[in-house]
Amino acid sequence: MRLTVLGGCGAWPTAVQACSGYLVEQGGFRLLVDPGYATLPRLLLHGTVDAVDAVLISHGHPDHCADLSPLLRARGLSDDPPPALPVFAPRGALDAVLALDKPAMLADAYRLHEFDPGDRFDVGPFSTDTWLLPHFVPNAGLRLSTPGATLAYTGDTGPSPDIPRLARDADLFLSEATYVHRVPTADAASLLTARLAGEYARQAGAARLMLTHLWPGTDPDLAREAAADVFTSPVAVAAPDLVAEVGDGTWTVDTEATP
Structure with missing residues (x-):
């Protein structure tokens, strides 16, 4: 299993970082997880829009799903449209994004599978x-497994005893880490720190940890150090074109994709 980071910025994209977006590949199948703001241009550095086989979305915040709209436009309005794209999302999560266009305009571009x-x-x-994990809106923690590898992803979440269960013995734990050491009180039930992500990775016995959804402007080295204080296995921070081979424990940067 291969994970390619398209973006890992929380809330809004910056000049150098798209919001949450991950391309997960296995045996030639390409799954797009959480196409947040500004992820489509990054995706196009790794292939054409018709090369995506399915989309899986953790929750309905636009920094996790907004670029589904241009992806569907690029597929559905092309001269030779590809088959309808399977899109999996929590019930009701995509109502706002899919309402951006008239229903008939892209009706043949996707098939929605709500869960x-x-x-x-x-x-x-x-x-x-x-897993249902705590956030401002219903959020699904995701655990993707093949015979050779397991990837666990929190989506966006606050503290929960279900997080170590989600990440139990995962080859790679992709965890939201909006703040480094402390979440503001008003948001404390709905977001994590890098240090707590590290603690959950330790409790889960995960092989590796990748931090994502950092607040714009956060120093990634500080986030990495905070997680590494409590999790002694390898820690990385999601950055464009970072590639993790989930089963064999390596990560590299796809230099060919970086403009």
């Missing part, structure tokens, strides 16, 4: 387990 966090289902070669 309730807690459901289990398959997406191509990936066995998918989901």
Whole structure:
């Protein structure tokens, strides 16, 4: 299993970083997870829009799903449209994004498969387990498994005893880490720190940890150090074109994709 980071910025994109977006590949199947703001241009550095086989979305905040709209436009309005794109999302999460266009305009561009966090289902070669994790809107933690590898992803979440269960023995734990050491009181139930992400990775026995959804302007080295204080296995911070080979424990930067 291969994970390619398209973006890992929380809330809004910056000049150098798109919001949450990840391309997960297995046996030639390409799954796009959380196409947030500004992820489509990054995706196009790794292939054409018709090369995406399915989309999986953790929750309905636009920094995790807004670029589904241009992706569907690029597919559905092309001269030779590809088959309808399977899109998996929590029930109601995509109502606002899909309402940006007239229903008939892109009706043939996608097939929506809604689920309730807690459901289990398959997406191509990936066995998918989901957890309802605390956030401002319903959010599904995602665990993608193949016979050779397991990737666990929090989406956006606050503290929960279900997080170590989601990440149990995962080859790679991709965890939101909006703040470094302390979440503002008003948001404390809905977001994590890098240090707490490290603690959850330790409790879960995960092999590696990748921090994502950092607040814009956060120093990634400080986030990495905060997680590494409590999690002694490898820690990285999501950055454009960072590639993780989930089963064999390596990560590299795709220099060919970086403009």
